[in-house]
Amino acid sequence: MFSNLQISRTLAKNEPMGVFRKTVSEDAVLGEWAEVQAAQRDPALFRPLYDRYFEPIYRFIFRRTGDEELAADLCSQVFLKAMQKLDGYNYRGVPFSSWLFKIASNEISQHYRQTQKTRIVSVEDTDLTSVMDEVEEDDSELHKLNLVKVLDTLDQKEMQLIEMRFFEQRPFKEIADVLGMTESNAKVKTYRILERLKTKLTKLTDLS
Amino acid sequence: MSNNYDIKRNLQQPSSADIAKYQNFDALLEKYKAAAPEGGTVIPMQPREGRGAIVRRMTYLAAAAAVLAGIFFTYNWLQKPTTPALTETEYFAQKPFIHSPLKELQPESVAYKVDATKGGIYKMKTGSKLVVPTEAFMTNRGELIEGEVDLYYREMKDYVDFFVAGIPMVYDSAGVKFNLESSGMVEIYAQKNGERVQLAPGKAIEVELVAEIYMREGAALPNYNVYQLDTTSRNWTYQDIDNIQIVENAEDTYFNNNNPINVLRKEYANTLAAITLAADTRLREIEASVPRPIEPLKPQREAGNTPSIELDFTDNSVIVEDDPNTPENENERLKKGYGDAIWQIAPGTAYDEQRLSKITWETFRLRPLNSQRYELTLQKGNLTEKITVMPVLTGKDYDRAVRNYEKEHADWQAALAAWEAQLKSQKDEVNQKLVADKTAAQQAFEQKLTASGENVQDALMTKKRVLNRFKASSLGVWNCSQLMSAANSVLQSDLEDQTGEKYRQQEVYLVNKYQNTVYRFYAAEDALIRFQEGSDNLLWIVNDQRQIAVLKPADFKKATQADQRKIVLQRLETPIREEKDVRAILSFQ
Numbered sequence: 001m002f003s004n005l006q007i008s009r010t011l012a013k014n015e016p017m018g019v020f021r022k023t024v025s026e027d028a029v030l031g032e033w034a035e036v037q038a039a040q041r042d043p044a045l046f047r048p049l050y051d052r053y054f055e056p057i058y059r060f061i062f063r064r065t066g067d068e069e070l071a072a073d074l075c076s077q078v079f080l081k082a083m084q085k086l087d088g089y090n091y092r093g094v095p096f097s098s099w100l101f102k103i104a105s106n107e108i109s110q111h112y113r114q115t116q117k118t119r120i121v122s123v124e125d126t127d128l129t130s131v132m133d134e135v136e137e138d139d140s141e142l143h144k145l146n147l148v149k150v151l152d153t154l155d156q157k158e159m160q161l162i163e164m165r166f167f168e169q170r171p172f173k174e175i176a177d178v179l180g181m182t183e184s185n186a187k188v189k190t191y192r193i194l195e196r197l198k199t200k201l202t203k204l205t206d207l208s
Numbered sequence: 209m210s211n212n213y214d215i216k217r218n219l220q221q222p223s224s225a226d227i228a229k230y231q232n233f234d235a236l237l238e239k240y241k242a243a244a245p246e247g248g249t250v251i252p253m254q255p256r257e258g259r260g261a262i263v264r265r266m267t268y269l270a271a272a273a274a275v276l277a278g279i280f281f282t283y284n285w286l287q288k289p290t291t292p293a294l295t296e297t298e299y300f301a302q303k304p305f306i307h308s309p310l311k312e313l314q315p316e317s318v319a320y321k322v323d324a325t326k327g328g329i330y331k332m333k334t335g336s337k338l339v340v341p342t343e344a345f346m347t348n349r350g351e352l353i354e355g356e357v358d359l360y361y362r363e364m365k366d367y368v369d370f371f372v373a374g375i376p377m378v379y380d381s382a383g384v385k386f387n388l389e390s391s392g393m394v395e396i397y398a399q400k401n402g403e404r405v406q407l408a409p410g411k412a413i414e415v416e417l418v419a420e421i422y423m424r425e426g427a428a429l430p431n432y433n434v435y436q437l438d439t440t441s442r443n444w445t446y447q448d449i450d451n452i453q454i455v456e457n458a459e460d461t462y463f464n465n466n467n468p469i470n471v472l473r474k475e476y477a478n479t480l481a482a483i484t485l486a487a488d489t490r491l492r493e494i495e496a497s498v499p500r501p502i503e504p505l506k507p508q509r510e511a512g513n514t515p516s517i518e519l520d521f522t523d524n525s526v527i528v529e530d531d532p533n534t535p536e537n538e539n540e541r542l543k544k545g546y547g548d549a550i551w552q553i554a555p556g557t558a559y560d561e562q563r564l565s566k567i568t569w570e571t572f573r574l575r576p577l578n579s580q581r582y583e584l585t586l587q588k589g590n591l592t593e594k595i596t597v598m599p600v601l602t603g604k605d606y607d608r609a610v611r612n613y614e615k616e617h618a619d620w621q622a623a624l625a626a627w628e629a630q631l632k633s634q635k636d637e638v639n640q641k642l643v644a645d646k647t648a649a650q651q652a653f654e655q656k657l658t659a660s661g662e663n664v665q666d667a668l669m670t671k672k673r674v675l676n677r678f679k680a681s682s683l684g685v686w687n688c689s690q691l692m693s694a695a696n697s698v699l700q701s702d703l704e705d706q707t708g709e710k711y712r713q714q715e716v717y718l719v720n721k722y723q724n725t726v727y728r729f730y731a732a733e734d735a736l737i738r739f740q741e742g743s744d745n746l747l748w749i750v751n752d753q754r755q756i757a758v759l760k761p762a763d764f765k766k767a768t769q770a771d772q773r774k775i776v777l778q779r780l781e782t783p784i785r786e787e788k789d790v791r792a793i794l795s796f797q
Contacts, residue, residue: 072230076382
């Protein structure tokens with residue numbers, strides 16, 4: 001897990017790359033595009049992409065459902081849909097995984113719409129510390145408990161941003177592609193969410 | 209604040225090895241091909257060029273292929289009048305998802321009149337129950353329904369029910385197929401003025417379904433899940449964990465009260481109960497030998513304008529009951545954390561303020577409900593009042609308590625870990641002995657059974673009545689089930705009946721005595737039957753005249769032991785008019 005002690009305080013500046021996951025190099029993205037094209041010609045050649053991304057997609061889904069079997073079902077659906085829609089995939093300069101995460105995100109949303117259950121959000125204590133650091137509050141147990149309460153007030157899109165940025169340490173470029181926005185938009189929205197979290201936390205602490 | 213999310217802190221993540229067991233590209237590819245456009249083949253993409261060129265090329269190729277295909281199939285049609293045999297996958301894919309040769313025999317659903325605005329509780333003769341919430345139904349256009357709705361309900365509990373109803377028992381999980389073993393199934397649907405209606409968003413019918421399952425004597429109740437039948441995707445969809453519990457031992461028709469084996473089984477059950485009780489007692493003694501660290505109470509601030517009650521613990525006039533789930537002394541906890549507290553009536557509690565304040569109560573009893581709420585029982589003579597209360601602090605008392613709480617809580621967690629570590633080796637020893645004693649008891653029981661000449665497998669299995677609890681969030685077929693592990697044996701044989709009539713291109717059914725499911729196979733030429741060896745299996749087919757040809761367990765065993773290449777079923781010419789006729793034929797006795 002990341003130690004997060006060097007996280008930049010303002011999102012307008014470049015963050016230290018050692019903290020969040022590095023973006024994939026352009027060479028790697030191009031190499032992967034060749035694999036996608038091969039799979040578009042022959043579905044059996046989808047295997048390397050499947051093998052590479054099965055576990056990350058599974059974990060993405062599991063964090064949002066908390067159930068191994070359900071995650072396996074939805075993961076299977078994601079890859080089946082990816083294969084079925086692969087002909088429509090074009091090179092966009094981002095890893096193929098972003099497209100898969102987008103499909104996974106949609107499958108999860110659809111699942112919760114159909115079952116009317118409450119969406120699960122998995123968060124480690126270190127993730128909470130990471131957020132506390134961003135809002136410049138100490139990570140006492142009481143503050144963590146308050147932060148959990150405040151996180152519960154976020155809407156779906158906001159929660160996705162916080163999850164992908166602070167709980168999964170994804171780069172803004174990937175987040176933007178998955179959520180269908182520009183990179184700068186993702187940064188600005190995240191910064192605004194943190195400001196609101198900070199305000200709400202302060203109010204909650206004062207009430208305490 | 210409302211709960212928009214179920215936020216889980218430090219949820220245990222599966223390991224890579226756990227995840228890998230769901231990874232199966234071959235199965236995914238098969239599924240992709242099965243769902244591909246008609247013809248089942250995937251047309252390879254041409255190298256990327258102009259779109260128009262691709263379309264023209266594809267059109268020319270498609271036209272040429274169509275001509276060739278026409279010539280090919282015409283030739284084959286002239287040469288071979290019969291259609292080529294389907295694979296098992298192809299056969300079931302082209303059949304309706306729910307299909308049965310005797311579907312008209314299934315019992316009618318029970319109908320209830322429901323006030324759609326008020327809902328209601330509906331109890332079945334079987335002991336099952338439905339709780340329909342208020343304003344539960346809407347039309348297909350999303351309009352909330354008022355007035356009366358006809359609610360239809362039926363239960364399917366065993367293999368005869370599943371077979372007659374034509375319910376598929378195969379579940380595709382991430383490309384891997386399992387059979388579902390059911391602990392009970394229901395179908396619920398509703399109509400208004402003859403038109404089907406749906407459940408409104410956010411509404412669910414609570415179901416308590418009574419059923420029976422076979423279990424190995426002394427074994428723990430398996431984990432069951434809840435699935436809903438999705439006829440669109442032609443699969444079961446996992447919904448939730450089944451909240452299942454054993455209610456009692458059901459009447460076992462195999463072992464009636466006169467059977468001496470029952471004495472042995474009761475003796476075995478009593479031995480297991482005694483072993484478990486001894487282990488539980490010893491574990492409690494171990495935990496009591498070193499006092500468990502007392503968890504500090506989290507301070508709560510008083511909310512303004514809420515009625516409160518003053519309770520004085522110092523003179524021991526308030527009786528504080530301990531929470532049976534935690535060994536801490538509740539009185540000590542309260543004194544330590546809430547010595548200066550006032551007791552506030554918990555939000556949502558109904559109470560009569562006049563009655564509470566006007567009567568001079570004689571005894572006060574506090575019972576913990578959870579870590580923050582307590583049930584306060586006030587008594588004077590025959591008068592009793594119960595309310596839910598919570599201890600709260602005010603002003604500086606609260607500030608001081610908050611400052612102390614964080615450190616105390618951290619200290620408590622460390623102390624608890626140390627306490628558990630201190631007792632771990634003793635507890636491990638008790639648990640190891642428990643396993644060893646249970647194993648020895650089982651071995652002794654099995655030896656006695658073998659000596660008695662009875663079938664050990666039959667004697668070890670016992671029927672239990674269970675109660676499944678779940679919420680049906682939409683109308684349809686709901687199934688409480690566990691996944692079956694793969695069969696351990698295979699039989700490949702030609703099937704025919706006693707008159708010599710051969711059964712080919714035929715659906716074949718199999719049931720194992722102790723597995724509450726139905727296996728379906730397709731015998732194109734011969735039949736490839738996967739089954740569980742070691743216990744009784746029943747196999748049957750239904751011919752075009754709606755007659756059942758059956759292979760009883762004894763004959764099935766002979767056929768498998770001899771690895772017979774031809775199996776002779778017994779076709780019964782008894783007319784099948786009702787479901788009970790099917791039940792009589794498809795009996796293990």
